[in-house]
Amino acid sequence: MIIPINTDLRGFLVSYLTVLNPVLKLKDMEITVLSAFLMVWYPNKDKENIDKLLFSTKVRKMVRESVGISEASFN
Numbered sequence: 001m002i003i004p005i006n007t008d009l010r011g012f013l014v015s016y017l018t019v020l021n022p023v024l025k026l027k028d029m030e031i032t033v034l035s036a037f038l039m040v041w042y043p044n045k046d047k048e049n050i051d052k053l054l055f056s057t058k059v060r061k062m063v064r065e066s067v068g069i070s071e072a073s074f075n
Contacts, residue, residue, distance in 0.1 A: 041054055
């Protein structure tokens with residue numbers, strides 16, 4: 001039996017991380033931030049220097065603003 005579930009990639013990632021959370025032991029905001037980073041990583045996973053791109057100042061600022069937290073809380 002197949003049960004169709006309508007969700008987007010961000011919703012899927014948050015749900016996936018929530019299921020894994022007993023192992024990961026992340027706080028709610030940490031799950032939100034990690035899912036935002038995974039949203040950037042997923043479409044770019046085949047690019048060569050993704051590690052440098054993902055943690056660049058520009059991407060970190062974009063993720064911080066998309067989640068809506070201050071720079072101090074993010075760091």
